[in-house]
Amino acid sequence: MSSTSARSPSPLSALSPMAARLLSPLALLALWQAASATGLLSERLLAAPATVASTAYDLVKDGTLPQAIEVSLQRVAIGFAVGAAAGIGLALIAGLSRLGEHAVDPPMQMLRALPLFGLIPLFILWFGIGETPKIVLLALGVAFPLYLNTFAGIRGVDGRLGEVAEVLRLSRTELIRHIVLPGALPSLLVGLRQSLGIGWLALIVAEQVNADAGLGHMINDAREFLRTDVIVVGLLVYCALGLLTDSLVRLLERRALTWRRGLLN
Amino acid sequence: MATRLAQLVPAAQARGLTRAFAGRHVLDGLDLRIEPGEFVALLGRSGSGKSTLIRVLAGLDREAEGAVTTADTVAIAFQEPRLIPWKRVLDNVALGLRGPGARQRAEAALTEVGLAGHAGDWPLTLSGGEAQRASLARALVREPGLLLLDEPFSALDALTRISVHRLVLDLWERHGPGVLLVTHDVDEALLLADRVLVLDGGRVAYETPVGLDRPRHRDHPDLAPLRAGLLRRLGVVNPEETV
Structure with missing residues (x-):
């Protein structure tokens, strides 16, 4: 009977779900270490976890x-700040007026069709x-997801709330501050997470092309000397930094969108 | 005295009001006058232009032709409460309030509708009745000369509706705005209003004063003939006549 099999304790049931989920990654890590130690996996292809x-x-x-x-963080910070300012700024111009939309949206839609990394040769020639x-x-890379999501967020704000603002005789500035921007914020935060993902990817690609400092430089240098251990360390750091910024945005989301929690609870 | 002067100016007045959508005249030469402090209910079949009239008086529809004047301050409670979801209840009520003590006035308004304990809540956590009361507080805190009520009770359950009816009468007696209540409920109109209008063919096709003291009971014998007249005007055959 199924009830008896459910009652019989499996060796896994003693562990917390979190610990149970850690089992297979740890096993893979042990397998990797064993393969390296026995010489099955050459140091030239992939260094051992312990190394x-x-x-x-x-x-x-x-x-x-x-x-x-x-060095890499500084690049991301500057690039992100410039891209975010441009993306959000252009979304405000396009989102808040018809004229702005006609001026800004068509070129943005055309430019976003360009493959970002295909532009590198041109950028090298130009810059x-x-x-x-x-x-x-x-x-x-950062500007486009923020532009698209913020623009869509502004245009998606419930028009009936706009009527409330009108009846309450809010000024245009108050309308933007109290209704439009907070209403667009959830979309903007989605765009923020997307753009950070693309931002890190763009950093990695840019640093691979050429760099005399930073994580990419460290990895490229390691390739010259067949130091797969250094390459793996560099990749893991990229990983950790990406996860860190993503969780920062999630924290921001939780703080800024508390009003939605009533809906979820 | 300022109040005396205000008494001379109607809460709302429309003459020859016309509004067409795609060639169809929803309002067609409508005349309407609401005295200061008068409670008027407006009945009509769906599509008869009730909501259009409310929107014109609220200043949300500027395409209408004809002469419209309203009190300086017009407030509205919509069918859905339309609270701003990312503003706490008190901030919703205080939104757009000017001058000193705006916050205290908003708090007082919330207390008046029995929501003092919900000032810091998010609107999404309120029940339907609470949200509608918050919406009423947001309208009344502006001390409007004209209060527009666009079927604000229609989404409430029967028990909640009774308590919100009482609240509206209370608030109206205390603050004395001219009221235009749009509804499709004949009994609601008869229980609340000084005067009931029927909108048909884009005009006020019928009107009847309701001279009874409040609170009224829907079984009051004097209401029966009024109800029959209104139902006939609305195209509903009176059951008493069909028997």
């Missing part, structure tokens, strides 16, 4: 990794190989 860990420790200790992270093309690539 990666000790390399990470060394890289932190000698200051290579913190410095690389600092050389310094910081500028990296920042521009990042900013472009």
Whole structure:
């Protein structure tokens, strides 16, 4: 009977669900370590987990990794700030007036059809190989998801609330501040998460093309010397930074959209 | 005295009001006058232009032709409460209020509709009746000379509706705005209003004063002939006549 089989304790049921979910990744890690130790997996193809860990420790200790992270984070911060300002600013212009929409939306829709990373050769010709093309690539990647989502968010605000504003005799500034912007905020935050994802991707691609500092530079350097351990450390750091910014946005969402919680509870 | 002067100006007046949508005249030369402090109910079949008239008086429809004057301050409670979901209940009531003490006035208005304990709540956590009372508070805190009620009771359950009816009468007696209540419920109109109008063919086709003291009971014998007359005007055959 099914009830008896449900009652018989399986070895897994003693663990919390969280711990149970950790089992298979840990097993894979052990398998990877074993394959490396027995020579089945060559160091040239992929370094052993233990080697990666000790390399990470060394890289932190000698200051290579913190410095690389600092350079890359700075690139992301500048590129993101420029892209976010442009994306949100243009969405406000397009969203808040018909004239603005006609002026801004058609070129934005055309430009977003361009493959972002296909523009790299042009950017190198225009801006050389310094910081500028990296920042521009990042900013472009960040700007479009924010533009599209914020614009859609502004236009999606319930027109009946606009009528309330009219009856309450709110000024245009008050209408924008109390109704339009908060109403567009959920969409804007969706755009923010998308644009951060694209932002990190753009950083990685930009740093692969050429860089004399930063995480990409560290990884490229490691390739020259067949240091797969350093490459893996670099990838893991990209990973962690991406997850970190994503959880920051989620935190922001929870704080800014508390009014929705009534709906969920 | 300012109040005396205000008594001379109607809460709302429309002359020859016409509004067409795609060539169809929804309002067609409508005349209407609501005295200061008068409670008027407007009945009509769906599509008869009730909501259009409300929207014109609220200033939400500027395409209408004809002469319209209203009191300086016009407030409206919509069929759906239309609270701003990302503003707490008190901030909804205080929205757009000017001058000193705006917050205190909003708090007083919430207390008046029995929602003092919900000032800090999000609108999405309110029940239908609570949300509609918050919407009434938001309208009345502006001390309007004309209060427009666009079927604000129609989405409420029967028990809640009775208590909100009482609340509206209370508030009306205390603040004395001219009221235009749009409804499709003949009994509701007879229970609340000084005068009941029927909108048909884009004009006020019929009107009857209701001279009874409040609170009224729907079984009051004097209401029966009024009800029969209104139902006949609305195209509903009076059951007493068919027997």
